[in-house]
Amino acid sequence: MTQYGVVLFYTTSSVMQAEKLLKTEGCSIKLVPTPRQFSSDCGIALRFDWDCREKIKLVLDDAKIEFDAVYFLDKQ
Amino acid sequence: MIYLDNAATSWPKPPEVLKAMTDVLEHAGGNPGRSGHRLSIAAARVVYDTREEIAQFFNISDPQRIIFTSNATHAINLVLRGILKPGDHVVISSIEHNAVMRPLRSLERQGIHLTIVPCAAHGTLDISKFERATGSTTKLIVMTHASNVTGTLLPITEIASIAHRAGALLLVDAAQTAGALPIDVPAMGIDLMAFTGHKELQGPPGIGGLVIADDVEVSQIEPLMRGGTGSRSESDEQPDDLPDKFESGTANLAGIAGLGAGLKWVKDRGVDEIRDHLKKLSQALLDGLSTLPQVRIYGTLDTERAVAIVSFTVAGKSVSEIGLRLDEEYGILSRVGLHCAPAAHKTIVSFPEGTVRLAPGVFTTLEDVQEAIQAIAKVIES
Numbered sequence: 015m016t017q018y019g020v021v022l023f024y025t026t027s028s029v030m031q032a033e034k035l036l037k038t039e040g041c042s043i044k045l046v047p048t049p050r051q052f053s054s055d056c057g058i059a060l061r062f063d064w065d066c067r068e069k070i071k072l073v074l075d076d077a078k079i080e081f082d083a084v085y086f087l088d089k090q
Numbered sequence: 091m092i093y094l095d096n097a098a099t100s101w102p103k104p105p106e107v108l109k110a111m112t113d114v115l116e117h118a119g120g121n122p123g124r125s126g127h128r129l130s131i132a133a134a135r136v137v138y139d140t141r142e143e144i145a146q147f148f149n150i151s152d153p154q155r156i157i158f159t160s161n162a163t164h165a166i167n168l169v170l171r172g173i174l175k176p177g178d179h180v181v182i183s184s185i186e187h188n189a190v191m192r193p194l195r196s197l198e199r200q201g202i203h204l205t206i207v208p209c210a211a212h213g214t215l216d217i218s219k220f221e222r223a224t225g226s227t228t229k230l231i232v233m234t235h236a237s238n239v240t241g242t243l244l245p246i247t248e249i250a251s252i253a254h255r256a257g258a259l260l261l262v263d264a265a266q267t268a269g270a271l272p273i274d275v276p277a278m279g280i281d282l283m284a285f286t287g288h289k290e291l292q293g294p295p296g297i298g299g300l301v302i303a304d305d306v307e308v309s310q311i312e313p314l315m316r317g318g319t320g321s322r323s324e325s326d327e328q329p330d331d332l333p334d335k336f337e338s339g340t341a342n343l344a345g346i347a348g349l350g351a352g353l354k355w356v357k358d359r360g361v362d363e364i365r366d367h368l369k370k371l372s373q374a375l376l377d378g379l380s381t382l383p384q385v386r387i388y389g390t391l392d393t394e395r396a397v398a399i400v401s402f403t404v405a406g407k408s409v410s411e412i413g414l415r416l417d418e419e420y421g422i423l424s425r426v427g428l429h430c431a432p433a434a435h436k437t438i439v440s441f442p443e444g445t446v447r448l449a450p451g452v453f454t455t456l457e458d459v460q461e462a463i464q465a466i467a468k469v470i471e472s
Contacts, residue, residue, distance in 0.1 A: 024331040025321045026123030027154055030138030047126025057320050058126045058134065078152075080331070 176201030240389030241399030250279025
């Protein structure tokens with residue numbers, strides 16, 4: 015079974031920038047409403063396959079995209 | 091009908107712009123960044139893609155430094171109100187639009203010091219005069235890239251050097267030039283640039299933006315408005331993150347989509363090709379008008395040193411009469427009067443009567459220009 019993580023960002027514009035970059039990197043990602051257990055924010059978060067987490071951090075750091083945190087997503 | 095008022099707003103718009111606007115409302119009509127559902131995400135993608143396209147177009151590496159505003163005036167006010175404090179010194183040219191003049195006159199009453207450096211009667215700027223007017227207390231230089239009255243281009247790169255030697259920032263009003271000629275913001279030394287979407291970028295009215303150069307410290311700019319951003323919603327304080335710091339309230343989604351499509355149209359056609367086309371048209375206007383009796387043309391009369399704007403008066407005839415007759419009898423649409431730029435008209439000595447302004451656009455043809463010249467000749471004769 016696939017395990018997921020989420021990245022939380024400070025702005026919607028950063029989420030969009032990250033999505034565009036990560037798509038070209040071949041990571042399996044999906045934009046989802048920010049899970050309530052991680053933030054009271056009303057925005058969008060980026061969900062990814064947990065195996066991809068190191069690559070995702072690398073891509074975001076390289077592009078200097080600020081992100082709030084990366085969390086492991088427990089099945090509800 | 092021949093539309094020669096593209097300096098006020100470009101018309102017609104490319105069909106792609108209209109389609110992009112209806113498409114986004116029909117298929118991506120959520121509120122970008124406010125919800126996590128598919129329509130909200132689709133809308134946020136459209137907004138981000140346009141932001142990224144604009145950043146590339148002006149050679150800005152961080153797309154988050156493109157701030158959407160409702161027009162160039164809004165972007166100019168954002169900078170002036172956001173940076174200037176009592177005691178700060180500001181230097182401008184004498185051909186600025188009221189978008190610059192009016193907020194600065196208001197700030198003057200709140201304690202900023204304003205120096206207006208006079209341009210020559212044909213609208214060009216003496217750089218040494220500008221250098222002498224700039225000093226250690228100068229916080230900001232504000233300059234139009236091209237006059238909206240005569241089309242005259244101002245020497246932005248040289249002014250940027252003067253600003254930076256004095257430790258000041260340069261804000262450029264690119265309302266008449268964005269999309270009409272290539273603009274490389276870092277290469278020209280521009281720190282902040284206000285642009286509008288509805289002129290040569292071929293977008294709809296109601297959308298514009300502020301470009302913040304990659305090396306400009308954002309903390310020195312206070313937001314003009316504060317409010318909901320869809321981010322950091324747990325806090326009741328305005329966030330410092332870009333672009334949210336300066337973009338409160340629901341975005342003009344249809345406007346942004348239209349601007350994105352307009353910019354794509356400009357890129358596909360090629361901004362150099364557009365510049366060449368417009369130069370040919372304004373040369374034809376200058377050639378034609380200069381053969382007519384009683385006509386006085388304002389500006390440098392040099393298409394290399396101007397955008398495609400030609401201003402003229404006719405001795406013994408009021409500009410409003412000329413404008414009305416061109417419209418009613420010949421279907422030629424111009425703009426007459428002071429063009430929201432009384433300072434510029436004082437500089438070129440056409441105040442308070444103003445001028446007739448002809449501004450061809452990307453869809454104007456040489457035949458249109460010839461027809462306009464013939465019509466003006468007939469109006470002058472009778």
